[in-house]
Each structure stands twice: as C-alpha cells, then as structure tokens.
Amino acid sequence: MQLSKVPRNKFGQESVIVDEDFVTKSLKAVLGLVLLCSLTAALAQQFPLWERLLQYYGGKSDETPVPSMKMGSHMQMSMKGKPQPGDQQHAQQIVAAARRVVAHYSDVNTALADGYKPFHPTGKMGEEVHYTSSRYHRLEQQRVDYEHPGSILYKRTPEGMKPVGVMYTAPQDSTPQQLDGVAPLSIATWHRHVDFCGGPRNLPLEEQFGPHAQFGPQGRIHTEEACKEAGGLWIPVVFGWMTHVYPNAKSANEVWPGMDMHMDANIDEEEMKK
Secondary structure, three states, X not given: OOEEEEEEOOOOOEEEEEXXXXXXXXXXXXXXXXXXXXXXXXXXXXXXXXXHHHHHHEEOOOOOOOOEEEEOOOEEEEOOOOOOOOHHHHHHHHHHHHHHHHHHOOOHHHHHHOOOEEOOOOOOOOOEEEEEOHHHHHHHOOOOOOOOOOEEEEEEEOOEEEEEEEEEEEOOOOOHHHHHHHOOOOOOOOEEEEEEEEOOOOOOHHHHOOOOOOOEOOOOOXXXXXXXXXXXXXXXXXXXXXXXXXXXXXXXXXXXXXXXXXXXXXXXXXXXXX
C-alpha cells in the first residue's frame, strides 16, 4: 500500500494519508480473483459427468488418419479396406477366440466375478449391454488379448442375460495399420463415438440421455456451434476405436456388423442425408 508521510500532529503522532486510488484498484483485483475462482468452481460442477469423460476418455479433435465416415447417430465408422493376404485367416482366428469367450462367460455371474461390470443398462427386454472390464480394457490399449476382450456383449432375454458377442478396442489415435493389426479393416468395421453435446447437470434426465434427448450421445445436437448456443459442453470424441464380433451369428455380415450395425439414431434417413 502506498503511504505519504505528513508532519506530526499536536500529540506527537505521525499522520498518514492512504492512497485511495491504490486501495480501490487492490479491492477490484481481489474481487476479480474471487469471482474468477467462484466461476471456475461453478463451471467445474456444471458438467460433472461430461467433464470426467473428457478428462479420462476424451480427445480434443475427431480427426483421424483412418479412412472413415460419420453417421447420423454420433458415430464415426471405418471404411472397408483392400483385402490383404492373411486377412481371412486372421478373422477366423478372432471369431474362434470370441466363440470361446462367449462359451466361457455363458453365465453372467462368471463375468461379474472376473471384474466385468454392466455399462448403463436400462433394464429393457432385448437390450444389448456392454459388460466392461477396466483391467482388460487398459491392457487392450497396449496389446489385444482375444481371449480377454475389454467388453462382453450380453442381450437381455426372458431367461436372463445371454452373451452374444465381444468388443475389442484400440486407442482413439490409432492408425489404419494399428486397427488392421487387431482386426482386418477389409472385414471388420471399427467405430468411435464423436460429436455430441453434454448438457448441464441441472437438466432433467430425459434431456440428457435417450433417443429423444437434446443433449448426450444420442442427442439432436451435432455441431459445436449448436452446442455452445444451447449452453452445453462440446465433446469431439470419447473413448477409443471399437469393433464388435458376434461369433455365433448366422451370416458373415452379422458376425462382423458393418455400416448396417444397430445404432439408436434419433433422426430419420432424410435428415441424415442433409
């Protein structure tokens, strides 16, 4: 604080004059800092789920060297690659391994005991639920183990949860060569979850999740500009590349689902063409 000395008063005490302009500026600075900290804390709490997703599983861009196209349901799908020698044999080995996994985990309790946990089940009959192992998923980012996939796909039936497939994953910054090494691009279709808008925490759940929501991975918002206008948090990409294998399906197209794989899109075909 800047002070100016003046002569002593009649009591022999030294008087001081406070620089009021300096005090005003100091108070403004302190108040500004408090406001900034408060605003930062508020923003950190505004999108708790989506911020955690971005921090641990998200990326700053959906750009990728993998030849791909975006679908209307916030999905980025790899394009079919040129068949290479050994692709068919590699694919058959993967399917055989997936079949062993499905047989081993025929009882969902076996999967639960091995650390697999259901990822946001709805309880609806016929739904497909990803049972994911955080341990196997972490290992999968370094080297895939076909006998221990990151996720097992279960279908809810009247008789209980039935294993129908597996999901293998790869890092979100993978190259075409890296994906091809895990599951041939000429046969498998890889996908990522991209371009969706996370909603503020104070919104009702029906606006945050589901096929009729404005926000979330199935929401109506598809661009960063629209997300900002709606007051949401833009998420360019979350999680890594994924590919599904259904080893006991009737046809090859169902074993390795491609662009026609089931996705809960909330816009019609005409809207997707725009």
